[in-house]
Amino acid sequence: MSHHWISLTLNGETIEAEVPANRLLSDFLRDQLALTGTKRGCETGVCGACSILIDGEVSKSCLSLAVQAHGKTITTVEGLAQGQALHVLQAAFMEHGGLQCGYCTPGFLIAAADLLSRNTSPDDAEIRKALSGNICRCTGYQGIVDAVRAAAENLNGT
Amino acid sequence: MRNLDYLEPESLDEALRMLADYGDEAAVFAGGTALLLAMRQRMLAPGIVVALGGLSALRGIGYTPEAGLRIGALSRHSEIARADIVREHYPVLAKVAAGLANPQVRNQGTIGGNLCYGDPATDPPSVLVALDAELEIAGRSGTRRVAMADFLVDYFTTALEPGEILTAIHLPPVTPGRVGHYKRHLRTPAEHRPVANVALTLTERGGLWDDVRLVIGAATPVAQSMARAAAALTGQAITLDLAAEAARIAAEDLTPVSDARGSAAFRRQVVRATVRRIVAEAAGLDWSEAAA
Ligand SMILES: Cc1cc2nc3c(=O)[nH]c(=O)nc-3n(C[C@H](O)[C@H](O)[C@H](O)COP(=O)(O)OP(=O)(O)OC[C@H]3O[C@@H](n4cnc5c(N)ncnc54)[C@H](O)[C@@H]3O)c2cc1C
Ligand code: FES
Ligand code: FES
Numbered sequence: 001m002s003h004h005w006i007s008l009t010l011n012g013e014t015i016e017a018e019v020p021a022n023r024l025l026s027d028f029l030r031d032q033l034a035l036t037g038t039k040r041g042c043e044t045g046v047c048g049a050c051s052i053l054i055d056g057e058v059s060k061s062c063l064s065l066a067v068q069a070h071g072k073t074i075t076t077v078e079g080l081a082q083g084q085a086l087h088v089l090q091a092a093f094m095e096h097g098g099l100q101c102g103y104c105t106p107g108f109l110i111a112a113a114d115l116l117s118r119n120t121s122p123d124d125a126e127i128r129k130a131l132s133g134n135i136c137r138c139t140g141y142q143g144i145v146d147a148v149r150a151a152a153e154n155l156n157g158t
Numbered sequence: 159m160r161n162l163d164y165l166e167p168e169s170l171d172e173a174l175r176m177l178a179d180y181g182d183e184a185a186v187f188a189g190g191t192a193l194l195l196a197m198r199q200r201m202l203a204p205g206i207v208v209a210l211g212g213l214s215a216l217r218g219i220g221y222t223p224e225a226g227l228r229i230g231a232l233s234r235h236s237e238i239a240r241a242d243i244v245r246e247h248y249p250v251l252a253k254v255a256a257g258l259a260n261p262q263v264r265n266q267g268t269i270g271g272n273l274c275y276g277d278p279a280t281d282p283p284s285v286l287v288a289l290d291a292e293l294e295i296a297g298r299s300g301t302r303r304v305a306m307a308d309f310l311v312d313y314f315t316t317a318l319e320p321g322e323i324l325t326a327i328h329l330p331p332v333t334p335g336r337v338g339h340y341k342r343h344l345r346t347p348a349e350h351r352p353v354a355n356v357a358l359t360l361t362e363r364g365g366l367w368d369d370v371r372l373v374i375g376a377a378t379p380v381a382q383s384m385a386r387a388a389a390a391l392t393g394q395a396i397t398l399d400l401a402a403e404a405a406r407i408a409a410e411d412l413t414p415v416s417d418a419r420g421s422a423a424f425r426r427q428v429v430r431a432t433v434r435r436i437v438a439e440a441a442g443l444d445w446s447e448a449a450a
Contacts, residue, residue, distance in 0.1 A: 001161035021164035057265040133260025
């Protein structure tokens with residue numbers, strides 16, 4: 001099997017690592033780098049628990065090989081907070097009941113972060129569309145949509 | 159997943175040579191969203207993947223009034239959805255790309271991978287047939303062009319020969335009055351893949367429809383052109399009754415798949431309802447109050 005040296009920017013830091021060709025990006029993050037915020041759910045591209053930003057675009061890390069990350073800029077849920085200060089989305093999820101068990105939450109935060117980076121005042125339909133690649137089995141979604149709307153309003157100072 | 163060699167050719171020639179050298183052992187790898195699933199489910203087990211990421215010849219989306227649109231096979235769905243030239247000249251294609259799967263898969267999956275996999279439960283094939291697309295395919299002996307309708311052979315089977323690479327999708331230049339419409343039916347809103355979809359293109363002349371293409375996807379093993387239903391809509395004033403009649407003909411002519419996501423009878427009914435609605439909407443009629 002081929003092994004590859006990859007170099008990427010991960011949560012703001014440049015890292016290098018050696019990966020076997022068949023290692024999934026989600027397994028690389030969790031098992032090799034111990035960044036367990038990114039979850040494995042369905043591992044078939046449906047649930048979105050494994051979502052990360054690749055070059056600023058929301059992507060499912062279970063549908064990608066680690067070697068494909070070479071040269072990319074990646075943000076995982078661990079990269080959202082600034083030190084002890086929660087990301088505005090994280091704070092809004094807490095305040096608006098955007099989670100219960102929390103398993104889906106990293107994926108929703110990342111999908112919502114992608115949305116807010118492109119659209120600072122999304123309406124509810126746009127929020128729901130942006131989150132349509134993510135599944136939550138607990139909240140019933142309303143709290144999640146409320147949280148994303150509140151985060152957007154917070155960013156806009158409205 | 160089994161052990162794998164991941165090869166990264168830097169040119170189309172090099173990629174074609176690798177595919178020739180390794181034969182059945184090797185598979186082409188674009189975004190990987192379909193292939194990785196198939197490999198993890200052990201439906202496919204290539205020992206070598208030839209990654210196309212470094213081939214600039216397969217990238218980019220360009221339009222000229224003479225040649226029409228060229229979409230590089232490595233274009234991701236999200237890139238097609240937001241490309242200004244696609245939105246301006248072929249808005250129906252931009253709409254399809256913006257609405258298929260989910261945001262993540264649109265950012266990761268390529269149009270080339272979508273077409274070469276030959277999965278019927280997808281969106282682009284029907285609309286590309288209705289837009290008269292041609293596929294540009296490279297092999298060791300040169301490049302050939304295949305009509306989209308001929309590229310789709312059967313369930314998970316395309317006209318690609320072993321060792322060939324899809325390089326681009328071409329659409330003919332836009333002509334005045336030509337418009338496109340698209341509708342997909344999901345079994346539940348949470349499901350990403352369509353159980354049926356309908357693409358409709360036509361040229362409006364003096365309030366009547368000419369050059370009508372009505373193509374069904376996802377409900378059939380490969381996208382199916384509905385010639386009789388299209389003929390019924392040609393040169394006639396479109397009424398709700400005519401929309402219902404065309405829908406009846408399309409449902410009758412359909413060769414539906416039957417699987418866990420929908421029986422043949424169910425798909426036939428979905429196609430019938432969807433055709434009636436898309437025809438009515440294209441003619442500016444409100445189908446919601448009328449009996450089917
Ligand atoms: C959860 C989920 C939901 C989805 N929903 C939809 C949907 O609603 N509608 C829809 O249309 N699609 C849907 N898809 C399918 C998605 O569009 C495809 O998986 C994607 O476009 C495949 O592209 P890829 O680049 O990842 O292909 P890959 O996985 O890299 O390749 C797929 C196949 O094509 C071959 N191949 C790829 N590129 C070439 C080439 N240039 N020349 C020759 N062979 C090539 C590969 O060898 C492989 O056999 C969904 C997928 C997932 C995972
Ligand atoms: S674990 Fe990746 S989409 Fe479910
Ligand atoms: S909070 Fe439990 S799955 Fe979403």
